[in-house]
Amino acid sequence: MEHAAKAPLPExxxxxxxxxxxxxSIYTAVDSTPRYIRLKPGCEACLEEVEAEVKCKLEKLEWxxxxxxxxxxxxxxxxxxxxxxxxxxxxxxxxxxxxxxxxSPGDHVLDLCAAPGAKxxxxxxxxxxxxxxxxxxxxxHRLAACRTMLxxxxxxxxxxxxxxxxxxxxxxxxxxxxxxxxxxxxxEERMDVFKEWTSRRPWKERKRANQSGTPQLVSRSQPPExxxxxxxxxxxxxxxxxxxxxxxxxxIASHGYDKVLVDAECTHDGSVKHIQKFEHxxxxxxxRRLLDAERTDNLHALQLNLLTNGFRLLxxxxxxxxxxxxxxxxxxxxxxxxxxxxxxxxxxxxxxxxRNWPCKGGRIPKTWRFDSLTSQTSxxxxxxxxxxxx
Numbered sequence: 169m170e171h172a173a174k175a176p177l178p179e180x181x182x183x184x185x186x187x188x189x190x191x192x193s194i195y196t197a198v199d200s201t202p203r204y205i206r207l208k209p210g211c212e213a214c215l216e217e218v219e220a221e222v223k224c225k226l227e228k229l230e231w232x233x234x235x236x237x238x239x240x241x242x243x244x245x246x247x248x249x250x251x252x253x254x255x256x257x258x259x260x261x262x263x264x265x266x267x268x269x270x271x272s273p274g275d276h277v278l279d280l281c282a283a284p285g286a287k288x289x290x291x292x293x294x295x296x297x298x299x300x301x302x303x304x305x306x307x308x309h310r311l312a313a314c315r316t317m318l319x320x321x322x323x324x325x326x327x328x329x330x331x332x333x334x335x336x337x338x339x340x341x342x343x344x345x346x347x348x349x350x351x352x353x354x355x356e357e358r359m360d361v362f363k364e365w366t367s368r369r370p371w372k373e374r375k376r377a378n379q380s381g382t383p384q385l386v387s388r389s390q391p392p393e394x395x396x397x398x399x400x401x402x403x404x405x406x407x408x409x410x411x412x413x414x415x416x417x418x419x420i421a422s423h424g425y426d427k428v429l430v431d432a433e434c435t436h437d438g439s440v441k442h443i444q445k446f447e448h449x450x451x452x453x454x455x456r457r458l459l460d461a462e463r464t465d466n467l468h469a470l471q472l473n474l475l476t477n478g479f480r481l482l483x484x485x486x487x488x489x490x491x492x493x494x495x496x497x498x499x500x501x502x503x504x505x506x507x508x509x510x511x512x513x514x515x516x517x518x519x520x521x522x523r524n525w526p527c528k529g530g531r532i533p534k535t536w537r538f539d540s541l542t543s544q545t546s547x548x549x550x551x552x553x554x555x556x557x558x
Contacts, residue, residue, distance in 0.1 A: 178451040184459055188496050194540050195443050201540045202237035204260045209293050211254040221247040231524040232263050253321045258286035261538040261548035265491040266290045268519045268552050275299045275426040276341035280334040280478045283310030285317040292323040300401050303329045304337050306386050315396045325398040332392035335473040340424055342402025362403045424483035432471040434494040438547020440540050471503045488553045500549040501531045517552040
């Protein structure tokens with residue numbers, strides 16, 4: 169069983185919490201914060217099987233379809249339903265961020281920080297047999313784990329995954345081509361088109377990668393690397409030139425993504441379990457990772473750049489959800505305010521489903537905050553934008 173913090177929180181961290189208006193008792197609530205699972209659609213009949221495997225009763229969340237809570241000490245990774253791809257481990261607050269997108273059939277969705285993949289899978293489940301999902305992450309090994317999840321849950325048909333810097337990614341849905349007829353004609357004569365995806369790479373390509381060494385984190389200057397694409401993800405039949413075609417802002421306005429999720433890299437201070445790990449790692453490590461001014465300034469810039477690029481790829485009338493698992497003002501409201509100042513076509517939207525959420529409003533109207541005391545979930549900030557014509 170996991171235990172509440174034994175050692176007092178360090179003074180520097182308490183000052184940090186006070187500056188952000190945060191209650192220190194949030195970080196002693198781990199024993200009372202449930203774990204959450206999401207049932208894969210179509211597996212509702214296996215609820216009793218899941219309960220028998222994990223040896224406890226699952227409590228249905230009335231405010232979040234398909235989600236159930238279970239005691240914090242229960243582990244699901246060894247259970248048969250988990251291994252068979254019938255349940256997901258995902259915090260309810262993360263599920264709320266996905267629900268805020270209000271995904272509709274036929275949507276083309278961009279998940280700009282896709283790893284570790286639970287939200288990506290939820291998006292695909294909600295989308296069903298239409299539209300497409302593009303997952304992007306700068307960490308190759310973490311995106312490879314996303315690919316494994318897609319295969320485990322049999323969700324890859326309408327998905328494509330790119331290792332790329334999310335602040336510079338520029339590929340729009342389905343490899344949009346200005347002249348769709350020329351894109352579709354004469355495929356049989358073209359030898360350089362993408363064929364059905366296979367995990368096997370040519371021997372020469374593998375040798376070249378082994379010799380050069382493959383960096384796990386890509387830089388802004390590196391071109392995107394397509395590591396997976398499904399049969400109906402819009403990639404098959406395109407050439408590389410068509411897939412990576414440079415498009416104008418006017419073309420993006422009409423042919424960009426319908427929905428974008430930017431669940432940005434952050435200090436993870438909203439996760440009680442994450443903060444409590446520093447009891448073992450050492451509080452000096454926490455100070456370096458969380459309280460260091462240079463580190464937080466760099467994160468603020470990264471978050472703003474991710475949000476800005478995600479919004480650039482959004483079509484007019486589309487919607488973007490920005491979220492972090494931080495509870496700090498600097499990584500949330502400050503980013504939102506600066507983004508709105510710099511982007512005149514961006515407007516904050518009401519999140520209709522939030523009326524039923526067990527959370528608090530942020531410091532900016534229409535934004536929301538989850539935390540372990542108020543929501544019985546991990547901490548999360550959520551804001552939603554739309555793109556308008558000026």
